[in-house]
Amino acid sequence: MVAMQYNLHxxxxxxxLFTRFLHQNASPDDAKxxxxxxxxxxxxxxxxxxxxxxxxxxxxxxxxxxxxxxNRSIIDARKVESHLTTFATTPPAFxxxxxxxxxxxxxxxxxxxxLFDEMSQRNGGSWNAMITAYAKNGCVEEGLSVFLxxxxxxxxxxxxxxxxxxxCCGGVLELGLARQVHGLVFKLGFEGNVILGCSLxxxxxxxxxxxxxxxxxxxxxxxNVVSWNVIVxxxxxxxxxxxxxxxxSEMIRxxxxxxxxxxxxxxGACSSIFALNEGSQIHGYxxxxxxxxxxxxxxxxxxxxxxxxxxxxxxxxxxxLGTRDLGHWTSLVSGYAKHGNIREARELFNEMPVRSLISWxxxxxxxxxxxxxxxxxxxxxxxxxxxxxxxxxTVGLILHTSAGLLDVELGKQVHGYCYRHGLCSNGFVVNALxxxxxxxxxxxxxxxxxxxxxxxxxxxxxxAVLTTLARHKMSEEALIVFSKMIxxxxxxxxxxxxxxxLSICANISALNTGKEVHGFMVRNGYIVDVVxxxxxxxxxxxxxxxxxxxKVFQRAACRDLILWNCMLLGCSHNCKVDKVFExxxxxxxxxxxxxxxTFQAVFIACINGSRVELGRRYFDAMSNxxxxxxxxxxxxxxxxxxxxxxxxxxxxxxxxxMPFDPTGPMLNKVLDFCRKHGHSSLGNWAVNRLNDMNPSDxxxxxxxxxxx
DNA sequence: GGTGTCAATT
Numbered sequence: 001m002v003a004m005q006y007n008l009h010x011x012x013x014x015x016x017l018f019t020r021f022l023h024q025n026a027s028p029d030d031a032k033x034x035x036x037x038x039x040x041x042x043x044x045x046x047x048x049x050x051x052x053x054x055x056x057x058x059x060x061x062x063x064x065x066x067x068x069x070x071n072r073s074i075i076d077a078r079k080v081e082s083h084l085t086t087f088a089t090t091p092p093a094f095x096x097x098x099x100x101x102x103x104x105x106x107x108x109x110x111x112x113x114x115l116f117d118e119m120s121q122r123n124g125g126s127w128n129a130m131i132t133a134y135a136k137n138g139c140v141e142e143g144l145s146v147f148l149x150x151x152x153x154x155x156x157x158x159x160x161x162x163x164x165x166x167x168c169c170g171g172v173l174e175l176g177l178a179r180q181v182h183g184l185v186f187k188l189g190f191e192g193n194v195i196l197g198c199s200l201x202x203x204x205x206x207x208x209x210x211x212x213x214x215x216x217x218x219x220x221x222x223x224n225v226v227s228w229n230v231i232v233x234x235x236x237x238x239x240x241x242x243x244x245x246x247x248x249s250e251m252i253r254x255x256x257x258x259x260x261x262x263x264x265x266x267x268g269a270c271s272s273i274f275a276l277n278e279g280s281q282i283h284g285y286x287x288x289x290x291x292x293x294x295x296x297x298x299x300x301x302x303x304x305x306x307x308x309x310x311x312x313x314x315x316x317x318x319x320x321l322g323t324r325d326l327g328h329w330t331s332l333v334s335g336y337a338k339h340g341n342i343r344e345a346r347e348l349f350n351e352m353p354v355r356s357l358i359s360w361x362x363x364x365x366x367x368x369x370x371x372x373x374x375x376x377x378x379x380x381x382x383x384x385x386x387x388x389x390x391x392x393x394t395v396g397l398i399l400h401t402s403a404g405l406l407d408v409e410l411g412k413q414v415h416g417y418c419y420r421h422g423l424c425s426n427g428f429v430v431n432a433l434x435x436x437x438x439x440x441x442x443x444x445x446x447x448x449x450x451x452x453x454x455x456x457x458x459x460x461x462x463x464a465v466l467t468t469l470a471r472h473k474m475s476e477e478a479l480i481v482f483s484k485m486i487x488x489x490x491x492x493x494x495x496x497x498x499x500x501x502l503s504i505c506a507n508i509s510a511l512n513t514g515k516e517v518h519g520f521m522v523r524n525g526y527i528v529d530v531v532x533x534x535x536x537x538x539x540x541x542x543x544x545x546x547x548x549x550x551k552v553f554q555r556a557a558c559r560d561l562i563l564w565n566c567m568l569l570g571c572s573h574n575c576k577v578d579k580v581f582e583x584x585x586x587x588x589x590x591x592x593x594x595x596x597x598t599f600q601a602v603f604i605a606c607i608n609g610s611r612v613e614l615g616r617r618y619f620d621a622m623s624n625x626x627x628x629x630x631x632x633x634x635x636x637x638x639x640x641x642x643x644x645x646x647x648x649x650x651x652x653x654x655x656x657x658m659p660f661d662p663t664g665p666m667l668n669k670v671l672d673f674c675r676k677h678g679h680s681s682l683g684n685w686a687v688n689r690l691n692d693m694n695p696s697d698x699x700x701x702x703x704x705x706x707x708x
Numbered sequence: 709g710g711t712g713t714c715a716a717t718t
Contacts (some may be wrong), residue, residue, distance in 0.1 A: 132709080164709070194710085195709055227710085262711085265711095298714095300713055327713090330714090333716095334716065356715080
């Protein structure tokens with residue numbers, strides 16, 4: 001790569017020399033134009049062509065066309081062409097090819113095509129120029145049709161042709177066509193060409209067949225930095241972040257120095273899989289290869305740190321950034337909001353020098369994400385004062401807000417807005433409407449919308465229906481809808497849908513249906529992700545099949561904290577007391593840090609198994625070893641544990657040592673235990689506290705009569 | 709002749 005850059009640099013230095021060379025060896029007529037060009041610029045030079053009614057040298061025309069192309073100066077280009085065609089009787093094909101290229105670069109395809117169609121003697125270069133012109137301007141179908149015509153005329157394509165044809169293939173995304181072109185590249189003996197190989201990898205990647213892309217890449221003998229860039233990029237785009245990061249590390253292992261864009265793509269891949277460790281390593285490496293100040297790399301670094309929740313690191317880079325654009329600000333606002341730091345997000349938002357609709361949407365998304373719907377609504381009012389044209393994202397978020405506030409009137413207003421602004425055909429918007437009407441209990445509207453969506457329905461729409469039915473105590477109907485979803489096979493259920501249905505099964509203890517869903521997933525080759533695994537574990541546990549739950553848990557490819565908690569809670573609720581303690585130790589061994597929910601499961605097990613001493617130890621370990629602040633429910637668990645087992649002295653010490661005043665329900669509990677186990681001093685203490693809290697009710701301590 | 713950062717989505 002270094003060598004290539006050097007050559008490019010050299011060429012740039014050579015250009016004035018070359019021009020002078022042309023100038024010096026030019027005919028007197030040409031020389032006049034060259035000197036006008038040097039002194040007064042392109043347009044003056046072009047105009048002065050017409051002072052001479054005879055043709056200039058082909059070299060001069062060629063030079064002028066290339067200047068017009070790089071300046072994208074279509075007016076001058078047309079003038080030069082007109083001079084050429086007027087005074088030179090039969091301009092050679094190569095010169096007409098340059099004109100076609102020039103028009104192509106200026107984006108004037110009709111001019112290019114007209115010229116191409118009028119050519120009496122085309123050569124291979126003419127076809128190439130035309131195909132390239134189409135490819136460069138995104139007219140990929142036209143490019144391909146010219147290519148087919150060319151092939152049909154018996155003109156053999158060369159590597160230049162294929163380079164543009166492959167760009168077109170990458171645009172139309174037709175895998176069959178790509179394979180045919182690949183076959184042709186091979187047949188005509190260009191398979192060793194790095195650039196074409198790279199383009200083919202690119203096309204396969206764009207068609208989402210990464211297996212083929214990778215195979216071809218591995219077969220490339222001398223892959224260069226561009227080839228590596230392509231493979232990393234396409235893995236990232238196809239959602240295979242891990243593989244993208246791996247390829248990047250391979251590239252470095254082979255001592256190739258990546259381009260800034262490749263570093264950026266690798267960082268994007270880290271973001272996509274939340275690989276903070278790898279991301280920071282790449283950060284270090286990027287400094288080593290002198291990208292410390294590179295705008296592209298820095299931007300991706302900020303984004304990576306934000307996505308991984310390392311807000312401080314992101315902020316440090318942001319603060320040091322020379323020029324910050326709207327994107328940087330918006331990224332930061334969105335990152336802070338997404339990680340729950342809504343106050344900082346808002347402060348940043350307020351500080352922004354300029355805001356776009358996207359910035360407003362990002363902030364609004366922060367509020368809705370945290371279910372702060374009142375704040376979201378206030379923010380919407382502000383937004384509407386500032387911004388005239390909102391888009392479907394804003395609309396979706398406002399609908400989400402109405403759903404959260406159960407405000408169907410607001411929802412209907414937004415629906416009207418969508419109707420007036422033609423947003424009702426947008427999939428996102430309709431789904432948001434579906435969700436809104438469902439949440440607000442307007443099942444009729446929700447049903448009509450769903451019916452009218454027809455083929456536009458996707459897994460999200462189905463999920464909206466499923467959750468709506470479940471929420472309105474129509475779980476059986478939800479199960480019927482799901483089975484319809486499968487039999488109609490209109491939309492393939494996503495992991496998400498399966499998870500929703502499993503949780504419905506769990507809630508109504510529909511073990512058989514739950515098993516069917518599980519079977520369906522296995523039979524249809526679903527990659528059961530960590531979320532779906534959690535849903536399965538939860539379903540089996542709640543249906544009292546804790547053994548099944550455990551099997552699913554053991555087979556999970558990865559176990560995050562939530563999944564551990566699912567399993568622990570499943571065991572606790574099914575009174576598998578010792579299993580809970582066993583799992584807790586295993587979890588610790590695997591290095592997964594417990595949270596409050598984990599301890600809830602542990603305390604339930606202690607209560608169910610009357611393991612008072614163990615419970616005490618866990619409660620202490622919670623703050624001392626794991627640095628987790630016990631919550632109200634943890635204190636409640638300990639009260640239950642001591643009280644239920646008659647550990648009245650411990651209960652008394654515990655409740656009087658709490659860092660906050662006991663709540664009413666806690667005191668009532670204590671009172672119950674005192675009555676049961678006969679502990680008058682604590683009982684009276686609890687009564688006094690209760691009476692202090694609520695002078696209108698009067699409590700009295702009366703020990704329960706001992707039974708039996 | 710190939711690659712190409714970053715921002716909001718129900």
